Amino acid sequence: MSSGPAEPKLRVPDTREEALDPAWLSQALASVGQGAPVTSVEIVEVIKTVATKIRFKATFDGTAGTQDFCLKGLLDADEMTKMGGSTCVLEGDFYLKLAPKLDVQVPEAVAVVTDREAKQSVLLMRDVIAGGGRFCSALEAFTADDAASSLAQIAHLHAGGQALLESTPWVTPRIASLGNMPHMTAEILQGLLDGPRGDNLSPAVRNGTRLIAGMRALGDKDAGRPQFLVHGDAHAGNIFRTAQGSGLIDWQVLQRSGWAVDVAYHLCAVLPVELAETEERNLLNHYLELGRGLGLILPDAEEAWLQYREAVMYGFYMWGITRRVAPDITIQFTDRLGRAVMRHDSFGLLGVA
The missing domain is CATH 3.90.1200.10 (Aminoglycoside phosphotransferase (APH), C-terminal lobe)
Incomplete structure (x- = not known):
């Protein structure tokens, strides 16, 4: 069981470019980057189904070094796809509110960024594959x-x-x-x-x-x-x-x-x-x-x-x-x-x- 992800108050990105912007990631990943800015981002893999999953490496300034993450959200999506954003909010809430209380193996979520009014959410997790999974x-x-x-x-x-x-x-x-x-x-x-x-x-x-x-x-x-x-x-x-x-x-x-x-x-x-x-x-x-x-x-x-x-x-x-x-x-x-x-x-x- 984990302590649960951070819930930074940020704008939910609409595009892949916005989601991988070092300035946005610096704030989204502040809890695991020791507050240091992200200086570079390297895309490892992009998986596009209904949601987009992006495996990437983020390099932080200072001792936080380079870490491996996976981001999931409805990025570069048409309006019909974005209508399903409530399911992303549901998944984010699972990682925020339930996963830390359950004896179930799930990816380690480090941050969930949610806009409840717009019914959109982006999930940031540790990269399971980079961790040997x-x-x-x-x-x-x-x-x-x-x-x-x-x-x-x-x-x-x-x-x-x-x-x-x-x-x-x-x-x-x-x-x-x-x-x-x-x-x-x-x-x-x-x-x-x-x-x-x-x-x-x-x-x-x-x-x-x-x-x-x-x-x-x-x-x-x-x-x-x-x-x-x-x-x-x-x-x-x-x-x-x-x-x-x-x-x-x-x-x-x-x-x-x-x-x-x-x-x-x-x-x-x-x-x-x-x-x-x-x-x-x-x-x-x-x-x-x-x-x-x-x-x-x-x-x-x-x-x-x-x-x-x-x-x-x-x-x-x-x-x-x-x-x-x-x-x-x-x-x-x-x-x-x-x-x-x-x-x-x-x-x-x-x-x-």
Whole structure:
């Protein structure tokens, strides 16, 4: 557990040039630069998805020397992309208010710069790769042991986070709102599922109307169950590994919901279908054992298996609606999660005709 990042009162940069300006960085990184100005900045890598991630070296005047960082924010973004800035604020608040209280391995955040009125935020972290860590690829196939390692982090998140929910009203349920987004109609979703991402799915599962109904039915059931602090997007691309073990990144879909949402999404996304078919129940039992050992009150094995099979719907929906991720990643995750919905009869369990 860390002491938490600084929260300097600065303007949130709009562009890469502004974010890497030595004068701005001198103020943003004052807490780790001993107050010394940044004299030079060297870009190591730029990763552009919806948000922009920039790995860079900052050299400070004096004894602070050269240090390695990663900056994340909506930089050089169009207006539609910037409308998603509230998710960056949510992630920043996770690092400010929750990460220091959780026994979960996350990148060390050193500063969060937020404009709450504009709903924009930029996160500055230590560079995990420069520190010897490795980010998993979104297309990386996990072994059962790999999944057990990252599942342990999810168990720690759920155990530590449950006690924090009462004091964090800003972490809200999201399943119901995701299933009722006005800009994601059944027709639009059907068009996405009719593409390559749905090629291995049965017509009953490759159905936009039913998928929206399934998400809404899951939201109704989930609302009546014990709530946990849930990552909400624990696919392989949001896992990293260090000498200390697995860690979790990308907290932009942080929410409160049932434990099974994280567990089912994670296992069905990271495991190849053939491995999931043989190992997912063993891994679910592993999570239950870990969670109970950490003090969680969890259902018995049969009820947990039922909730798991229903909760697969969440991940399938999340990747079914995805439009701004590389096609090969979108196809793989939608396929794995959709085939899990088929395997578990998730629609039937949720009462969706």
